[in-house]
Amino acid sequence: MSELHLSGVTVSRGAGPVVSDVDLTLRQGEILALVGPNGAGKTSLLESISGVIGHSGGDIAIDGESIAKWKRVQRSRAGIAHIEQGRAIFPSLTVRENLLLTAKTDAAVQEVLASFPELQKRIDSQAVLLSGGEQQMVVLARAFASRPRFLLIDEMSLGLAPVVFMRLLPLIQQFAESGVGVLLVEQFTHLALGIANDAMVVSSGRVSHAQAPAAALRDDEAMLRQAYLGG
Numbered sequence: 001m002s003e004l005h006l007s008g009v010t011v012s013r014g015a016g017p018v019v020s021d022v023d024l025t026l027r028q029g030e031i032l033a034l035v036g037p038n039g040a041g042k043t044s045l046l047e048s049i050s051g052v053i054g055h056s057g058g059d060i061a062i063d064g065e066s067i068a069k070w071k072r073v074q075r076s077r078a079g080i081a082h083i084e085q086g087r088a089i090f091p092s093l094t095v096r097e098n099l100l101l102t103a104k105t106d107a108a109v110q111e112v113l114a115s116f117p118e119l120q121k122r123i124d125s126q127a128v129l130l131s132g133g134e135q136q137m138v139v140l141a142r143a144f145a146s147r148p149r150f151l152l153i154d155e156m157s158l159g160l161a162p163v164v165f166m167r168l169l170p171l172i173q174q175f176a177e178s179g180v181g182v183l184l185v186e187q188f189t190h191l192a193l194g195i196a197n198d199a200m201v202v203s204s205g206r207v208s209h210a211q212a213p214a215a216a217l218r219d220d221e222a223m224l225r226q227a228y229l230g231g
């Protein structure tokens with residue numbers, strides 16, 4: 001099993017660093033919840049891992065090999081997938097066509113659908129006609145079909161009711177159980193901590209609670225308050 005490791009990573013945008021000196025280890029088969037208030041730098045950190053933006057300090061490595069100089073496409077080929085904020089579907093394409101973008105063959109689409117039975121019924125519907133929750137299932141299924149080793153998920157629940165998002169959680173768990181390392185950024189902190197192995201808190205661009213078993217954070221009200229509010 002592989003490990004994605006960040007050591008002392010700093011990400012800068014415009015005037016200066018937005019997140020500094022982050023250490024974390026993402027292991028295949030595990031979920032690491034990254035929580036923190038708005039503007040803490042979570043999105044920027046994920047973007048620096050997948051290569052959307054560069055990092056200005058520290059190192060990012062897979063199994064000890066630095067990927068710091070790799071472009072986004074190389075990181076994607078190495079198995080880093082990134083579900084960015086917002087519903088990244090192609091609305092005018094059908095669900096099948098959306099899945100074929102990563103699944104490549106009909107047989108591969110069928111294989112993915114086995115894990116997403118709710119989508120089976122909507123396979124020939126235009127994605128725009130799906131509910132918000134179903135659209136996010138398409139996004140997850142597409143990521144699933146690309147067979148990543150590491151999956152970065154940035155606030156999939158935006159615009160969804162908690163009850164709708166809760167239907168996505170077993171799918172994310174299934175991802176991890178199949179051997180994917182999932183880095184989960186999520187506004188519904190309690191829900192994220194409920195499925196995570198490990199958790200960490202970023203606040204005002206700094207790690208305020210280092211990576212540790214998620215159970216410790218679940219029971220720490222003061223820490224949770226900080227995770228929500230940055231206070």
Ligand SMILES: Nc1ncnc2c1ncn2[C@@H]1O[C@H](COP(=O)(O)OP(=O)(O)OP(=O)(O)O)[C@@H](O)[C@H]1O
Pocket residue numbers: 013014018036037038039040041042043044045
């Ligand atoms: N494209 C950009 N150019 C300049 N600054 C940016 C850019 N995107 C984000 N920032 C700034 O970087 C800081 C961190 O933002 P980031 O989106 O990474 O945090 P976040 O924790 O993901 O917050 P949110 O939950 O609101 O997305 C913020 O101060 C934000 O204003």
